[in-house]
Amino acid sequence: MVGEVVFKGPCAAGPITVQIQGNVTANEDPSAYTLGAWFMIQDVSNVIVTGGGTLDGKGASVWKYDDGGTPMAVSLVMERVSFGKMNGLFFVNSMGFHSKITDSHDVVVDALTITAPATSPNTDGIHLSNATNVNITNSVIGTGDDCVSIGQGAVNVLVSGVTCGPGHGISVGSLGKRDNELNVSGVKVIHCKMSSTSNGARIKTYSETPELQATGITFQDITMDHVANPIIIDQHYHSSKTKDSNVKISDVHFIDIKGTTTTPAAIQLDCSATHPCESVQLSNINLQPAGGVTALTATCANAKTTVTGTTTPPMPRLCS
Template sequence: MATSCVHMMGSLALSISCLIIINAIAAAGEQRRLLQAETVYDITKYGAKGDGTTDDAMSFIQAWRAGCDSKGGVRILIPPGKFMMGEVILSGECTATPPMIVDIQGTLLANPDPSSYSNEKWILIEHVDNIKITGGGTLNAQGANAWKYAKEDAHMPVSFTFQSSKNGDISNLNLLDAMGFHSKLIDSDNIKVTKMTITAPEESPNTDGIHLSNATNVEITDTVIGTGDDCISIGTGSKNVLIKNVKCGPGHGLAVGSLGKRPDEISVGNITFSSCSLAGTTNGARIKSYHKSPVMTATNIVFEDITLDNVKNPIIIDQHYFSKMVAEQSNVKISDVHFRRIKGTTISEIPILFNCSTTNPCENIELADIDLKPVGAAKSVESVCVSAIGIKPSGTVNPPPPKC
């Protein structure tokens, strides 16, 4: 067929077009073959009751195991209904034809007793490459009764953890009222997260929306997050991260950090927050680190095209985060940070604050086209700086850039 096309068309360009069409037809045929070969593993076929009270965790695990260990295309299905589940661990290595699909259409209800989770995780997917998790369903952790137990040294279970895996596609899910963090991406590479809705009350403690730790090549897009803590937090070892079209509020904003709390933490870099909006949050664009941290860097960080509505701390670098009782300064070297086209309203009279380490000053901070207007009790605005070197303003910067 390709040869006849070449003779008929008589030109290289049209010949290439023919080959493209032929390849597209072949690819479509292969896709149909895979779809036809897909096997659905419905958790109700493995005993799940879906009555909202029976623990259906084992049914989910059994359906997963059967699918993971199969040879063809796989869809693990949680159909419409309410499925109460305690701890769920879904592990690879899988022999199924990639990508495996976890199709969550119904509502998962967590066992509300935080002491029933042995590893501080509710739903854990680990050592699974090439997986798609979607379906429009809800993970409701029923966290309200657990929040009173949340402390700095008493972590509550994370609703959804994606760990030690590659090539993950997570989309179109609703995460509600986590006991602890709503989701974590840990020790993983090449992850796409899109069209998520994450919701918890403003007063819920430590309920970060999405947290990254040693995660690389990550895209988080078109997502709505409102929680009692950071909407998105970027932790140790995370690199090549794009956050785009995220709506945040309530919550503590978009954060790189906190960094340097533990001695084994490593550098972060190449992180971009773009085209995001924040409403009623305590912070906007934030970088934070602890005192007495390991020697590490946080570099090439971009916050651009950010819209703010009644945000307390729109632009802030805080290298004294929860560190008043520790004399030694932060060893996190923050450099090449770019705040571009950030506009909106603030309830603070100091909407731009660079409070950097006195032993490792921040370096090369860009402020470009910033316009922050006071509202409410804030009658005027100014910028404040401690231990920063090389602040580079451009365009209109309101309030004017600080002098260090």
């Protein structure tokens, strides 16, 4: 058992390798984490975090205190890291997010296994914030929140070969909750599978947000297995439907998405009336009902959409 651990640079030598081996368990007292993280890798270039070990965050002891306000400790944070790697680790039951990459660039994340119950609050698998040139590959993630959440300031992000479930799917956002957020661009989510998740391929923004842009976003070759809300743009996330988002979403592609859904609304494009979505493409979509659902619908509001190939269920004409 260890409490808060900080590896802080700058460091003159490199590459630096941090090996986490065996089973490492967290201090169950949340007040022990003054930086909001259990393991913090900070201000370091050319660092590798590996070792095949397990980080057990003992989250079950604190989830009952989660009020949706103050975040619980993240199991492992890379902050102001450049040319970093994280691979071959196991994360279990983080108090808050399992891992976070923030204010960093050129980071590769590979072969992680992340596990927490579907009921655990705010236990995102991997969260990105103000992160550029990040690759997340070949990982298995099941949590109580987003498997991967791609937040403000994310630029040139690849998510590939991720199996997600349980959880809330793979999301761009949420965006616009705070002032001074940065634009998002160049996000590719490809060759992934969602299983029994509450959302699939999702973009989410709050209402009454600062002016922001989210552009160049692709979800491609995604398999849905008993997924609710498999394709969704939600610009009224946790917000009133009567107030609009100032996040401008454009150049979005949903391509080669297939599988089954447990909700009738298979495709939901709910965009802002004041900042409508532009250049939204749906191509070769094949979603079928499951879990007692008998018919599927596709809905669209304030989205300029093009459809190519076969799309099931079909999009309404007002979106074309």
